[in-house]
Amino acid sequence: MKKVLLLTVLFLATAVTYAGGYRVSLQGNKALAMGHTGVAVINSSELVFFNPAGLVYLENKLSVSVGAHGVLADVSYQNSATGETAMTEAGVGTPFYAYISYQANDWLAFGLGIYTPYGSTVAYEDDWAGSHLVNNIALQAIFVQPSVSIKLSDKFSVGGGPIYAMGSVNFNKNLDRTLVDLDGNRSEVTLEQTGITNWGWTASVMLKASESLTVGANYRSEIILSAEDGEADFENLPNSPIIPFSDTTFNAELPLPAELTMGLSYKHNDFLFAFDYNMTYWSAYEALTVEFAPSAPGGETSVTELLRNYRDASTYRFGVQYEASESFTLRGGYYFDESPVQSGYFAPETPRNDSNGYTAGLTFKVGDRLEIDASFLYLQFDEVDASYDYFIEPTSPVGATSSFGGTYKSSVFVPGLGITYKL
Amino acid sequence: MKNTIKFMIGLLAIGLVSCEPEFENAVTDEGFYDAGDADFSTYVSLGNSLTAGYADGALYMSGQEDSYPNIMAEQFGFVGGGDFTQPLTSDNLGGLLLDGVQILGNRLVLSVDENGNRFTTPLDGTPTTDVTTSATGPFNNMGVPGAKSFHLVTPGYGSVAGVANGTANPWFARFATSESTTVLADAVSLNPTFFSLWIGNNDILGYATSGGSGVDQAGNFDPSTYGGNDITDPNVFAAAYSAQVDALVAGGAKGVLLNIPDVTSIPYFTTVPAQSIPLDAATAGGVNAQFALYNGALGQLVAGGFISAEEAAIRAINFVEGVNYPIMTDVDLTDVTAILIGAGLDPQTAALLGQLRQVKSDDLVVLTALSILGTVPDPSNPTGVVGVSLPLPNSLVLSSTEQARVATAGASYNAIIEGLAAANDLGYGDMKSALADVAANGAPFNGGVLESDYGSGGAFSLDGVHPTPRGYAFTANTIIDVINTTYNASIPKVDIGTYGTVTTHNN
Numbered sequence: 001m002k003k004v005l006l007l008t009v010l011f012l013a014t015a016v017t018y019a020g021g022y023r024v025s026l027q028g029n030k031a032l033a034m035g036h037t038g039v040a041v042i043n044s045s046e047l048v049f050f051n052p053a054g055l056v057y058l059e060n061k062l063s064v065s066v067g068a069h070g071v072l073a074d075v076s077y078q079n080s081a082t083g084e085t086a087m088t089e090a091g092v093g094t095p096f097y098a099y100i101s102y103q104a105n106d107w108l109a110f111g112l113g114i115y116t117p118y119g120s121t122v123a124y125e126d127d128w129a130g131s132h133l134v135n136n137i138a139l140q141a142i143f144v145q146p147s148v149s150i151k152l153s154d155k156f157s158v159g160g161g162p163i164y165a166m167g168s169v170n171f172n173k174n175l176d177r178t179l180v181d182l183d184g185n186r187s188e189v190t191l192e193q194t195g196i197t198n199w200g201w202t203a204s205v206m207l208k209a210s211e212s213l214t215v216g217a218n219y220r221s222e223i224i225l226s227a228e229d230g231e232a233d234f235e236n237l238p239n240s241p242i243i244p245f246s247d248t249t250f251n252a253e254l255p256l257p258a259e260l261t262m263g264l265s266y267k268h269n270d271f272l273f274a275f276d277y278n279m280t281y282w283s284a285y286e287a288l289t290v291e292f293a294p295s296a297p298g299g300e301t302s303v304t305e306l307l308r309n310y311r312d313a314s315t316y317r318f319g320v321q322y323e324a325s326e327s328f329t330l331r332g333g334y335y336f337d338e339s340p341v342q343s344g345y346f347a348p349e350t351p352r353n354d355s356n357g358y359t360a361g362l363t364f365k366v367g368d369r370l371e372i373d374a375s376f377l378y379l380q381f382d383e384v385d386a387s388y389d390y391f392i393e394p395t396s397p398v399g400a401t402s403s404f405g406g407t408y409k410s411s412v413f414v415p416g417l418g419i420t421y422k423l
Numbered sequence: 424m425k426n427t428i429k430f431m432i433g434l435l436a437i438g439l440v441s442c443e444p445e446f447e448n449a450v451t452d453e454g455f456y457d458a459g460d461a462d463f464s465t466y467v468s469l470g471n472s473l474t475a476g477y478a479d480g481a482l483y484m485s486g487q488e489d490s491y492p493n494i495m496a497e498q499f500g501f502v503g504g505g506d507f508t509q510p511l512t513s514d515n516l517g518g519l520l521l522d523g524v525q526i527l528g529n530r531l532v533l534s535v536d537e538n539g540n541r542f543t544t545p546l547d548g549t550p551t552t553d554v555t556t557s558a559t560g561p562f563n564n565m566g567v568p569g570a571k572s573f574h575l576v577t578p579g580y581g582s583v584a585g586v587a588n589g590t591a592n593p594w595f596a597r598f599a600t601s602e603s604t605t606v607l608a609d610a611v612s613l614n615p616t617f618f619s620l621w622i623g624n625n626d627i628l629g630y631a632t633s634g635g636s637g638v639d640q641a642g643n644f645d646p647s648t649y650g651g652n653d654i655t656d657p658n659v660f661a662a663a664y665s666a667q668v669d670a671l672v673a674g675g676a677k678g679v680l681l682n683i684p685d686v687t688s689i690p691y692f693t694t695v696p697a698q699s700i701p702l703d704a705a706t707a708g709g710v711n712a713q714f715a716l717y718n719g720a721l722g723q724l725v726a727g728g729f730i731s732a733e734e735a736a737i738r739a740i741n742f743v744e745g746v747n748y749p750i751m752t753d754v755d756l757t758d759v760t761a762i763l764i765g766a767g768l769d770p771q772t773a774a775l776l777g778q779l780r781q782v783k784s785d786d787l788v789v790l791t792a793l794s795i796l797g798t799v800p801d802p803s804n805p806t807g808v809v810g811v812s813l814p815l816p817n818s819l820v821l822s823s824t825e826q827a828r829v830a831t832a833g834a835s836y837n838a839i840i841e842g843l844a845a846a847n848d849l850g851y852g853d854m855k856s857a858l859a860d861v862a863a864n865g866a867p868f869n870g871g872v873l874e875s876d877y878g879s880g881g882a883f884s885l886d887g888v889h890p891t892p893r894g895y896a897f898t899a900n901t902i903i904d905v906i907n908t909t910y911n912a913s914i915p916k917v918d919i920g921t922y923g924t925v926t927t928h929n930n
Contacts, residue, residue: 074443074444075444076443076444076445076446078446078449078450078451079450080448080450080455080915081915081916081918082915082916082917082918083450083456083498083501083915084450085449085450085451087443129921177870177920177921178892178893178920178921178922178923178924179923180485180923180926182515182532182546182926182928183485183515184484184485184488184515238926238928239928239929240533240534240535240927240928240929241535241539241929242533242535242541242927243927381444383446383447391870393870393871393920400870400871402869402870402871402920403869403870407446409444409445409446410444411443
């Protein structure tokens, strides 16, 4: 029996989530194991993220879910015209989550969530072929979300709450493809800002259409991370007034786009089937515009605009759950994640093409109150020939652009572990 | 629970093992690129400053790293190429010391004054590269700045002792394996499997950049009697060049021979316009009055049979309102100094007028004239203006007559190179056409167009003669094309837009 279970899990082979752009869809081990579905799954306090309206339907007075994922993501690059190659330096990102829900009475529940829905950590070797676009970037955002869930009828509930977002960014790139100091060291800039905060909100509904069928929808607003007076640190600049840079401060805005999710779940005996559809409003990300403050009084503000021109992108998620025994619940899933990156805008700091996510996972009950949740995501990318065609060259003719392209191949593996405690 | 943990560890292990994304056809795979019929395991480059990676009037480390042989060697790495060593200098200042005494200047940088005017100036600093602290040769890059064709086979060209008395080359003296060796012998000692040879540029370039100050040695077969600015006799060139090719192919090496570009398309000759002296009508009239006597004397010289009527017409001075041709000394004119003295002129004025004419539209005024044209070198003589009342010296103008000598010799050399390439089944790189195309049309690349304009075109460094790293990358791509065609290879080229141009720096 154990062998069969193991095989089943392997074949369900598993999906969790890592979405296009810098959206990191890893907001719960139970949900991730089911293809990161959950807008219509009443399962645990992971609902704080997936659909706060559903919190009021949880059976326990108190429910806590805490967990994390280890993101092992790598990107290979090569250009067959020149022979140039690059590989991101292996690093492990650790998105985490913590949710708590509390049933105040039979029509009112409260929840609190802390989670990390956006982020990106990519590090190439310094001065690699695409270093004028990025050497390395670390973008982090933590959302804190108090929630309320109100049952309007036995079948229908609403929920939502404010979101307090905290972010930081550290972005290093070379200024262009050729600028060096006298000793041949490439001129570079590091943009750093921590402690960026802003507010947003989320709202959701849940309909228990029948004993078997649940329908849900959730909307999370756009939150713009505005870096103000961040630190712009220039290194290896030639000593020349012709080069219009020096250490200064910068302003920049990065949108964390709004996301709409609609989905349903259907329960049949020991099985639960779930489907979610996400629409992420990536078109908000038109350009990364960095405004450098004048480095001397009376000087001019200089603006660097890195065109992104993202488009809204859909994700289709499928998940299944099987209560195999008193102790084990098995899960599997799949999703198709559409890239928001348009042709000609494939920048190596978020090198994402369309991907297929395969997820699996299980929950092991350690007694009545404690559950251990494990999940695994393999995100499969095809090799893609892509380029970023809008790098503005600093030299004449004014406005000339260069293209940086080649073949990219990404791979993402995400094991995850969490616990659920119910009282 | 135990099994759960085992299971998770198993999954994690699978994940970690297979995490690195791999391409179906990786460029690093054996056989992705093809060496064709050539063997690049030991590549040796022979040549002069162009091969050494000389730029901005100096040899310095970062310039050497962007030498065309080094760029090519990196690309050869995709088809079995081995290590490629270069006699790197000790710093990025350029300049060269001989036993602690600086004998060659630092590299040029592009500076800007407080009014935003751009100018070139040598980089401040004391160089640390010394001829006497030898780099241990031989190196794969045997490019020796200043070398002419016959120098590569001249014993003692790398003698440190010979540097001081002018019989040896300081750059080769740095890394020659012995006092008596030749560049060719050191190169052959590496047993190259592949070579490139680009020599002969200096056999005409010194004459050209000195405004024809040397002698066209056509007919003189003894190069030991040549001066630095002389044009090498084509037979001397042929003997030296074929000796080099013979020695290099003796061990079975394949290679590529590169011909000599037209020196007159480089910015050193194309930046300063022939007409450079702006005058208003009144001043032009005043200057013409000063030269009325000279113009009149020309007629008498014709009548006396000293010069032809044709030469008299060439020598006549006439300034007009607008931008004028400066006056110059042309050593190809009949020297009438003595006659003028005999006619009663003071020796100083006679010398000034002895070989005087105005620059013509087909003459080339060299880059270094830019800083003196229109200036008053002697403050006590405010009417002594260079180009108006003081002639540009012969060394600052390459006349059309002198250009013809350069072109004739260059064509002879190129015929010899092409013939030897064909006779030995070697690649033949037509660098002359490639450079002419850049000068005439520009070479488009990812992010711009490579052009020859001084300071801004991207192809030429601040000395106006040697390429920038981007120009050298273009050179490397041109040669790789030839190699791929000749030897059925598929060596990848470089994106020249990723190579830099001129260095901006304020001392």
